[in-house]
Amino acid sequence: MIKTIIALAASALFSLDASAGYVQYNLTGPVSGIIVQHDTNQTMALYTLFLDIDGTPNPFRMQLSPQASEGVTELTYATTHFLGYGPSNFGIYSDFGGDQRTLFEISFSGGDEGEFEYVAKYSSSIYFAGGFQKFAGKHTGYAKSAMVDPSMALGLDYMGGYDDHLNTRFVPTYIGRNPVDVPEPGSIALLAVGAIGFLNIRRRRQA
Numbered sequence: 001m002i003k004t005i006i007a008l009a010a011s012a013l014f015s016l017d018a019s020a021g022y023v024q025y026n027l028t029g030p031v032s033g034i035i036v037q038h039d040t041n042q043t044m045a046l047y048t049l050f051l052d053i054d055g056t057p058n059p060f061r062m063q064l065s066p067q068a069s070e071g072v073t074e075l076t077y078a079t080t081h082f083l084g085y086g087p088s089n090f091g092i093y094s095d096f097g098g099d100q101r102t103l104f105e106i107s108f109s110g111g112d113e114g115e116f117e118y119v120a121k122y123s124s125s126i127y128f129a130g131g132f133q134k135f136a137g138k139h140t141g142y143a144k145s146a147m148v149d150p151s152m153a154l155g156l157d158y159m160g161g162y163d164d165h166l167n168t169r170f171v172p173t174y175i176g177r178n179p180v181d182v183p184e185p186g187s188i189a190l191l192a193v194g195a196i197g198f199l200n201i202r203r204r205r206q207a
Contacts, residue, residue: 022148025087029141031120042088046163054137066165071095078170081178088172099127109178114145
């Protein structure tokens with residue numbers, strides 16, 4: 001019995017340690033999927049995204065994940081609006097498969113209780129019957145932080161911390177807070193007026 005308890009405890013500890021070093025963000029909306037980053041410097045370790053393309057002859061969802069054969073799907077840059085936490089903004093170029101060429105970029109704002117909002121933009125040339133057709137669009141949605149599956153973390157550790165096909169790696173550059181998260185002057189003024197009013201009421205009660 002004691003041996004069983006020790007084995008279970010060791011297994012739990014091993015699983016906990018396996019997830020250490022990474023953080024996952026689950027995306028929902030027209031861009032869905034996951035991104036996995038190192039929790040030390042926010043460097044991308046893995047991503048698998050599904051992008052809804054608007055205006056195609058038939059409903060079309062493109063997968064974007066690291067590729068390095070029959071074309072590439074690779075990161076082009078990384079920045080961040082967060083210091084020490086939060087998903088990185090990044091861009092992707094893809095011509096994987098030879099039947100599409102896509103530029104994609106996504107940025108994040110928010111961060112309350114591990115929840116973020118994203119704005120994603122894309123331009124894509126996709127081959128349909130009759131030739132290549134061009135599409136472009138903008139999507140908004142949500143991302144939420146989550147624990148990385150221990151088996152995924154072990155797999156990343158085995159590959160040196162990055163997906164095997166993730167050939168372009170960037171430590172994201174901090175570019176300041178997202179303007180969406182910065183209160184407007186009018187909002188700040190309203191807060192100041194409210195604070196002054198509260199102080200006046202408090203003084204009257206104390207008089």
